[in-house]
Amino acid sequence: MNKDAPRWPLPKHDYWSTPFAESLLQHLDLRPGLRILDIASGHGIPAFYLAEQIGPTGEVLAIDMSAGQVARAKAIQGSELPWLQFECMDMRSLRSDLPTFDRITGNLSVMFFRPNRFQTVQGLVEHLAPGGQLVLTFPSYGTFDSLWQSVDQAMAQQGLIKERERFQDYLKERPSAQDGRCWLEQLGLERVGAFEYPLEVKTGAGQEFLYHPLLRGGFLDDVYECFENQFLAEAFMKQISEAIQGFTPLIAQRCVLSGWNKS
Numbered sequence: 001m002n003k004d005a006p007r008w009p010l011p012k013h014d015y016w017s018t019p020f021a022e023s024l025l026q027h028l029d030l031r032p033g034l035r036i037l038d039i040a041s042g043h044g045i046p047a048f049y050l051a052e053q054i055g056p057t058g059e060v061l062a063i064d065m066s067a068g069q070v071a072r073a074k075a076i077q078g079s080e081l082p083w084l085q086f087e088c089m090d091m092r093s094l095r096s097d098l099p100t101f102d103r104i105t106g107n108l109s110v111m112f113f114r115p116n117r118f119q120t121v122q123g124l125v126e127h128l129a130p131g132g133q134l135v136l137t138f139p140s141y142g143t144f145d146s147l148w149q150s151v152d153q154a155m156a157q158q159g160l161i162k163e164r165e166r167f168q169d170y171l172k173e174r175p176s177a178q179d180g181r182c183w184l185e186q187l188g189l190e191r192v193g194a195f196e197y198p199l200e201v202k203t204g205a206g207q208e209f210l211y212h213p214l215l216r217g218g219f220l221d222d223v224y225e226c227f228e229n230q231f232l233a234e235a236f237m238k239q240i241s242e243a244i245q246g247f248t249p250l251i252a253q254r255c256v257l258s259g260w261n262k263s
C-alpha cells in the first residue's frame with residue numbers, strides 16, 4: 001500500500017462523512033490491486049482515498065443514484081486516478097452484468113437501503129467475490145436518542161397524537177447494529193462484526209440547530225415530515241431548538257458492519 005502522505009486524504013473539515021469513513025477504514029482490509037465497489041459514493045468519500053491506496057493495478061467502481069453527485073465527483077477527479085470510475089447506479093438493484101468485487105464499501109449507505117434493507121445487502125453479497133469483504137457504515141439505532149426523547153415528550157405534552165404516531169413509526173424503522181449483524185450472518189458471511197463508535201455533534205440553540213448542515217437534511221426533516229401542517233411543524237421545532245440543554249450533548253452512533261465471503 002502507498003506509504004507516502006496521501007494526495008487524496010479524507011477531507012479534514014468534514015465532520016460527518018470523514019469520521020464515518022475513518023471507522024470504515026479501521027475495519028477494511030486494503031491492499032494494492034484490489035477490485036472495489038464503493039456504493040452511495042457521493043462526491044467521493046472514501047472512493048478517492050481507496051483508489052489511491054490500491055494503486056493502478058486495482059480498480060474502483062464508485063456508484064451513486066444522484067447524477068448531480070456523480071458529476072461533482074467526476075469534476076473533482078479530472079484526469080487523475082484513471083482506475084477509479086464514477087457511475088450513476090442504484091445500489092438496491094445492481095446491474096446484473098456487473099462483475100464481482102474483492103471489497104464492497106459503503107460509507108453512510110445503509111439508511112438508504114429502504115424499503116427492503118435485507119434484500120439490498122443480499123444483492124451486494126451476490127457481487128462479492130469468494131474471500132471478499134463487505135464493509136458498510138451508517139448512524140445506527142441510538143443516534144441522537146436524547147433529541148428524539150425530547151421530541152417525543154413535547155409531542156405527548158402538546159397532544160400531537162397523529163404526529164407522535166408517525167414519529168414512533170420513524171423511530172422503530174431505524175436499523176440497529178444488531179439488525180446489520182443478523183443480515184450478514186443470515187447471508188452466510190464469516191467473521192461478521194458490528195462495531196459502534198460514539199460521535200458528538202456540536203450545535204448551538206435556535207437557528208444554528210434548525211439549519212445545522214448535519215441535522216437538517218437527514219434527521220430534522222424526518223420530524224417535519226410527521227406533520228401535515230408545516231406551520232405547526234415550524235412552531236414545534238422552534239420550541240425544541242430553544243431547549244437544547246434538554247438533549248445535548250448530541251451523540252451519534254457510528255456503526256461499521258463488516259463480513260467476509262467464504263473463500
Ligand SMILES: C[S@@+](CC[C@H](N)C(=O)[O-])C[C@H]1O[C@@H](n2cnc3c(N)ncnc32)[C@H](O)[C@@H]1O
Nearest residue numbers: 017040041042045064065066090091107108112
Ligand atoms: C450520506 S451520502 C454519503 C456519500 C459518501 N459516501 C460520503 O461518505 O460522503 C449518501 C449518498 O447515497 C446516495 N444514494 C441514496 N440512495 C441511493 C441508492 N439507492 N443508490 C445509490 N446511491 C444512493 C445519495 O445520492 C448520497 O450521495
